[in-house]
Amino acid sequence: MSSLTVLYALLFYAAGLILLAGLIFKIRQYAKTPAPLKIPTTPAPVTRGGVVWRMIREVVLFESLFKGNKWLWIFGWAFHVGLALVLVRHLRYFVEPVWTWLALIQPIGVYAGFAMVGGLLGLWARRILVERIRYITAPSDHLMLALLVLIGASGLMMKFVSHTDIVGVKAFMLGLLVFDWQPLPSDAPLLIHLLLVAILMIVFPFSKLLHVPGVFFSPTRNQVENAREKRHLAPWAAELER
Amino acid sequence: MADYETPQLRPYPEIPALQPDATAHLKPYPAAPEHNEALGFPGELVDNWQEKAIDKMGELLGKYRSLQVFLDACVKCGSCTDKCHYYQGTGDPKNMPVARQDLLRSVYRRYFTFGGKWFPSLVGARDLTEEVMDEWYSYFHQCSQCRRCSVFCPYGIDTAEISMAAREIMDSVGKGQKYCNEILGKVHKVGNNLGLPGPALESTLEEFEEEIEDDTGVKVRIPVDEEGVDVLLITPSADFFAEPHIDGLMGYAKVFHEAGVSWTVSTYASEAANFSMFIGSYENMKKAAERIRDAALELGVKRIMVGECGHAWRVAYSFWNTLTGVGHGAAEDDEYAQKLQKQLDPNYPAPQHICEFTWDLMQEGKLNIDKSENDHRVVTFHDSCNVARASRMGNQPGGQFEIPRNIIKAVCNNYVDMDIDTIKESTYCCGGGGGLLTDDLMEIRVKGALPRMEALQAVVDDYGVTNMAAICAICKSQFAKVFPYYNFEMDMILSTHQLVSEALILTGQGEQQEEEAPQEEEAATED
Numbered sequence: 001m002s003s004l005t006v007l008y009a010l011l012f013y014a015a016g017l018i019l020l021a022g023l024i025f026k027i028r029q030y031a032k033t034p035a036p037l038k039i040p041t042t043p044a045p046v047t048r049g050g051v052v053w054r055m056i057r058e059v060v061l062f063e064s065l066f067k068g069n070k071w072l073w074i075f076g077w078a079f080h081v082g083l084a085l086v087l088v089r090h091l092r093y094f095v096e097p098v099w100t101w102l103a104l105i106q107p108i109g110v111y112a113g114f115a116m117v118g119g120l121l122g123l124w125a126r127r128i129l130v131e132r133i134r135y136i137t138a139p140s141d142h143l144m145l146a147l148l149v150l151i152g153a154s155g156l157m158m159k160f161v162s163h164t165d166i167v168g169v170k171a172f173m174l175g176l177l178v179f180d181w182q183p184l185p186s187d188a189p190l191l192i193h194l195l196l197v198a199i200l201m202i203v204f205p206f207s208k209l210l211h212v213p214g215v216f217f218s219p220t221r222n223q224v225e226n227a228r229e230k231r232h233l234a235p236w237a238a239e240l241e242r
Numbered sequence: 243m244a245d246y247e248t249p250q251l252r253p254y255p256e257i258p259a260l261q262p263d264a265t266a267h268l269k270p271y272p273a274a275p276e277h278n279e280a281l282g283f284p285g286e287l288v289d290n291w292q293e294k295a296i297d298k299m300g301e302l303l304g305k306y307r308s309l310q311v312f313l314d315a316c317v318k319c320g321s322c323t324d325k326c327h328y329y330q331g332t333g334d335p336k337n338m339p340v341a342r343q344d345l346l347r348s349v350y351r352r353y354f355t356f357g358g359k360w361f362p363s364l365v366g367a368r369d370l371t372e373e374v375m376d377e378w379y380s381y382f383h384q385c386s387q388c389r390r391c392s393v394f395c396p397y398g399i400d401t402a403e404i405s406m407a408a409r410e411i412m413d414s415v416g417k418g419q420k421y422c423n424e425i426l427g428k429v430h431k432v433g434n435n436l437g438l439p440g441p442a443l444e445s446t447l448e449e450f451e452e453e454i455e456d457d458t459g460v461k462v463r464i465p466v467d468e469e470g471v472d473v474l475l476i477t478p479s480a481d482f483f484a485e486p487h488i489d490g491l492m493g494y495a496k497v498f499h500e501a502g503v504s505w506t507v508s509t510y511a512s513e514a515a516n517f518s519m520f521i522g523s524y525e526n527m528k529k530a531a532e533r534i535r536d537a538a539l540e541l542g543v544k545r546i547m548v549g550e551c552g553h554a555w556r557v558a559y560s561f562w563n564t565l566t567g568v569g570h571g572a573a574e575d576d577e578y579a580q581k582l583q584k585q586l587d588p589n590y591p592a593p594q595h596i597c598e599f600t601w602d603l604m605q606e607g608k609l610n611i612d613k614s615e616n617d618h619r620v621v622t623f624h625d626s627c628n629v630a631r632a633s634r635m636g637n638q639p640g641g642q643f644e645i646p647r648n649i650i651k652a653v654c655n656n657y658v659d660m661d662i663d664t665i666k667e668s669t670y671c672c673g674g675g676g677g678l679l680t681d682d683l684m685e686i687r688v689k690g691a692l693p694r695m696e697a698l699q700a701v702v703d704d705y706g707v708t709n710m711a712a713i714c715a716i717c718k719s720q721f722a723k724v725f726p727y728y729n730f731e732m733d734m735i736l737s738t739h740q741l742v743s744e745a746l747i748l749t750g751q752g753e754q755q756e757e758e759a760p761q762e763e764e765a766a767t768e769d
Contacts, residue, residue, distance in 0.1 A: 026314070033307040036524065038560045041392045041400065042631055043639035043667065058396070068321030068394030076319065076396075126320065131260050133320040135335045136344065138366035140357070141318050206356045207365075211397055214315030219308045220398035225634060227560045228591050230571035231579050236305055237564065240528060241578045 005172070005184045008194060012176055015201040022205020023213060030217040036234035044225035051224050058221055072126065079119030079148075085112030086155070093166075093173045110159060117152035120145060144207065147200055154193040164190040246685045248727040249331055249692045251699050257324040261333035265689075269376075270383045271682045273418035280427035281526050284416035291415040292370050296353050298414040302407050303354065309407050312399045313350045316340060322391040322401075327670045328384050331689030336381045339391035339401040345377055346408050375417065382408040383419060384686050386676035387520065387553075388627035393667055405676070406522030413521055421680035422517045429530050433512045434479035440467075440509035446482050447507070454492055460748040462499040464491075465506040469541050473498070473505035476514045476534055476558070476593070477549025478715035487718055490550050490737025496746050497600050497739070500609055505547070511537035514554035515715065519561075520677035527557065528565045535566040535582055544587040547594045550737060552626035552714030553675060558593045559633035568593055595635050597713060600742060601645045604652050610747040613655050620656040620707045621741065623647055624694065624721075625669035626714035640666075646713055646738055653745035658705045664697035672712075674720030687720060688727050695728040702730075711738045 045051045057063040062080075066073045089109025092098045124145045127137045158164045168185040175182035184190075203209065216222065275285025288294055303310045322339040324330070329337040336342060344366065351358030351367035358367030368374055387402035412418065428437040438446075447464040454462045465471065475498075481491040498505045511533040518527035538546055546568055548558045563569025567579030569592050574580070586592045603609050623646060635641040643666045651657050664670050673690030701707040712718050712735060721735040 030307060030311055033304060033310050035307040036305065037564060039308060039400065039403070039632070041389060041398055042634055042642070046639060058398075062396055064394055064398065065319070065321050065396040068325070068396075072319055072321055123319075130320065132257070132323040132335070132338060133318075135260060136318045136320060136323065136338065136340050138318070138364070140361075140365045143364075208315070208317045211315040211317050214311045215397045217307060217311050218315070218398040219311075220392050220400050225639065226571075227563055228569045228593070231563045231567065231569060231573070231576065233564055233576075234305075237524065237528075240525065 001181065002183060002186070004186055004191075005181060008172075008184050008191075009176060009181050011195070011198045015198040019201040019204050026205055026210055027213050030213065034234035034236065035219040035223065036237045038223055038225070038227040038232050039219050040223040040225045041220040042225060044223070046225050048224055051222055055216065055222060059215060071122070075119045075122030075126070077119070078115045079123065082112040082114070082116030082119060085109050086116055086152075093170045094177065096170070096174060113152060113156050113159070117149060117156065120149050120152065124149070140207070144203075144209075147196055147203075151193060151196045151200065154189045154196065157189045158193065162187065162189055246688075248688055251692075251696050251728065255330070255693065255696055258330060258333035260335045262335055264332045264334040265328075265337065265384060265686060266334070266377075266380060268384060268683060268686050269380050270678075270680060271420040273420045273423040277420060277423040277427055278413065278416060278418040280430065281413070281418075281423055281521075281523065283413045283418055283423075287416045291375075291417075294415045295370060295375070295411050296349075298411045299350065299407075300354070302410065303350075306403070306407065308400065308403045312343070312397075312403060313347050315397045316343065316347065316399055319396065321394045321396065322399075325391050325394050326385075326401075327388075327390070327673060327693045328386075328686060328690045331673075331692035332686070336377070337384055339395075339399075342381055342385055342401055343399070343404045345374070345381055346404055349374060375412070378408050378412060379417060379419075382412075383678065383683065384690075386627070386671045386673070386678055386690070388671035388675055389631040390627065390668070390670065393631065402676070406519070408522075409520070409677075410522035413523065419521070419677065421682070422520050422677040426517045426521075426526060426530065429513050429515075429517070429533075430526075433508075433510050433533060434482075435513050435515055435517070436479045436483065438479060438482065438512065440512075443482060443507075443509050443512055450488065450492055450495070454495065458496075458748050458751045459753065460499075460751050462492075462495050462748070464495045465504075467509055467541070468504075468506040471504040471506045471541070471543060472587075473503055473545045473547050474511075474534075474538050474541055474543040475505055475507050475547050475549060475596075476511060476554075477507070477596075478514045478551040478554055479512055480715040480719060481549055482512075484715070484719060485722065486733065486735060486737050486740055487550075487715055489740035489743060491739075493737065493739030493741075493743030493746070494549060494596055496743050496748060497596075497603065497609065500746065500748060501599075501603050506541060506543070508537040508541065510540075514548050514551045514558065516554060516557040517677060519553060519557050527561065531557065531562055531565040531568070534562070535568055538568065539582060539585065542585065544585070545590050545594060546586070546592055547596055547599060549596050550713040550715065550739060552628040552716060554715070555595060555626075555713075556628040556632040559595070562593055595645075596739065597645050597649055598635050598641075600739070601636075601649050604649065609742075610749070611653055611745050612747050613653055613745055615745040616654040616741055617656070619654060619709050619741075620658065620705055621650055621654050621709050621711055621736075622658055622660055622698070622701050622707045623650055623665070623738075624660075624672065624710050624712045624717060625665050626712060626717050627669055627671045627675060629713060630667055630669045643667075646711075649738060650711055650741055653741050658701055658707060660697040660701050664693060670694045670697070672714070672717040672720040673724065675714075675716050679716050679720060688724050691720070691724045691728070695724075695730075698730070699728075709734055709736050711736045711741055713738050
């Protein structure tokens with residue numbers, strides 16, 4: 001067992017733990033904090049089913065962003081959909097045997113990798129070139145883009161430039177899941193790729209990546225618009241009536 | 243005259259280049275100690291204000307999910323950056339919604355997040371200093387809480403929620419704004435924004451009754467404090483004294499008269515507006531709304547109706563049920579709300595908008611309309627921001643857009659809409675909402691009106707529009723004031739129910755005055 005394997009195994013356990021614990025903490029916080037007033041951005045759905053449909057459009061199609069800015073929507077959507085497909089494609093490193101559908105979509109995942117990096121570069125270009133976006137950009141926004149671009153680029157490099165031992169990688173990942181550590185191949189692109197992914201996992205619950213759980217808890221998007229038909233009362237507001 | 247220039251109307255509006263600190267000098271007058279104290283806030287800036295402000299922020303984060311999520315979730319994508327009318331009119335980057343939020347978010351990050359505590363400059367976190375507080379006071383009073391930004395945000399982040407929280411934090415340490423706090427004090431004390439006492443209100447309304455009778459030959463009543471009637475009308479107090487608001491009020495009276503529905507206004511609850519929303523104070527909002535509940539209980543009315551007012555309709559439609567039980571659907575064991583809800587007629591929405599009432603009557607054929615009375619006009623409609631994006635009318639989402647337009651089209655032959663990007667859910671604020679309708683903020687009001695003025699100019703040029711109708715007291719006052727800056731006549735702005743009033747033929751009207759009825763038959767522009 002090389003020290004590298006031990007280091008990466010421990011790193012991924014730590015990253016996984018921080019990601020999970022951090023997200024659970026934030027999601028609990030969002031869920032427990034009351035929304036005392038009805039504030040859906042109207043026109044809004046008047047039924048629970050309508051809200052689910054609005055949320056699906058928001059999360060899958062980025063409907064509001066589409067209304068806001070078409071370039072931003074193209075880059076942002078390409079990145080997110082690319083990322084989602086790439087993540088699905090990576091499932092093959094965590095299941096054995098590989099499901100048929102997962103084997104079939106593998107080629108799509110490769111294109112998705114380019115869409116992801118392309119989208120990210122577009123978003124980054126806007127941060128630099130558009131005066132308004134430059135104004136609202138903090139160093140952490142650049143770092144986040146750099147992190148994601150490097151993850152995407154190092155991943156694509158392993159596919160197209162210098163192949164890594166993916167059988168070994170898979171053995172390492174499956175081993176992590178059952179606490180039976182297997183040696184990690186030690187080529188540079190892979191080590192960089194995995195290190196950056198671990199950093200992303202650690203940063204997730206402390207950063208703007210909280211938009212992922214946040215969108216589901218946004219009262220302007222997830223509330224049923226039925227203020228006149230049903231009395232809506234938060235616990236702390238009810239106290240004021242006693 | 244003021245030392246600033248009215249913006250030029252642009253035929254093809256573009257996103258303005260950044261002009262840092264263009265409106266950093268704008269600050270509303272601070273509230274006097276007695277104005278703050280009347281609302282339960284410290285009179286003057288407290289000694290340990292930094293500590294208190296951070297504590298208050300922590301308290302609000304625990305009470306409002308919107309604040310917690312909105313401060314966390316923003317990714318700085320920039321979708322909102324060009325959506326605010328104040329940014330469009332001033333070019334000041336801090337009037338971009340995300341940058342306005344960041345004034346508060348930077349402090350949130352510093353005191354409440356890991357990144358901000360340990361790596362402040364990396365994530366744009368700042369200490370709460372006097373300069374930061376001054377910046378808050380300036381720029382959170384350059385937000386009219388119109389929610390336009392929230393339409394275009396992928397997470398629905400609403401800058402209105404942020405500016406309400408910021409104002410509440412400032413109030414909690416004694417840094418209140420004169421306009422809102424002084425007015426709110428009058429509501430708590432007298433019952434309306436003007437501080438107009440009951441007897442004065444009664445004599446004003448008598449004058450209106452006489453005016454309607456002189457006009458139509460029909461005696462139309464505007465009842466005051468009448469018990470046992472069906473409807474309690476709550477309307478912005480501007481409807482009692484300002485132009486063109488009063489013409490709208492006379493329109494409501496005529497509609498009630500023709501419908502044969504008994505109604506009353508209340509001298510105790512003589513204000514629909516609830517400025518507590520502007521300052522984010524739930525307690526004050528509840529206190530002001532309780533006057534309406536109490537008046538409804540005392541007068542024993544079956545229905546509660548609201549006149550033409552934007553933010554007021556938001557509070558009424560979206561919040562009254564929560565605040566005071568004015569609505570339906572309270573739990574069986576909710577004694578507080580049930581006390582009122584058992585009294586209210588379940589066949590009607592509560593509260594009901596006057597436009598919903600009028601449109602229902604029109605559909606039932608109960609109003610005798612002569613559209614030609616408005617033939618000398620070509621009318622467009624300004625969707626008031628808080629009606630458009632924070633409430634509804636009728637049974638369908640979007641009824642708040644259709645019902646007022648249906649009413650106008652039912653009483654006018656010549657109607658056109660402004661550019662689709664400036665109406666309905668994308669409507670622009672008039673520039674005077676959210677507690678900014680005060681002379682000490684005239685510069686931002688004039689500049690913030692720019693996008694609406696441009697859209698209006700376009701339909702004036704293309705279709706010969708002569709009038710813009712609105713359903714909000716603030717919009718009407720604001721437009722009457724800023725129109726002259728953009729070379730429009732101030733009486734171009736109308737109450738929607740003024741148009742109704744002029745086309746409505748009362749039963750018995752014209753029987754004695756047939757021969758003197760003037761006929762205005764100007765050729766109206768066809769589109």
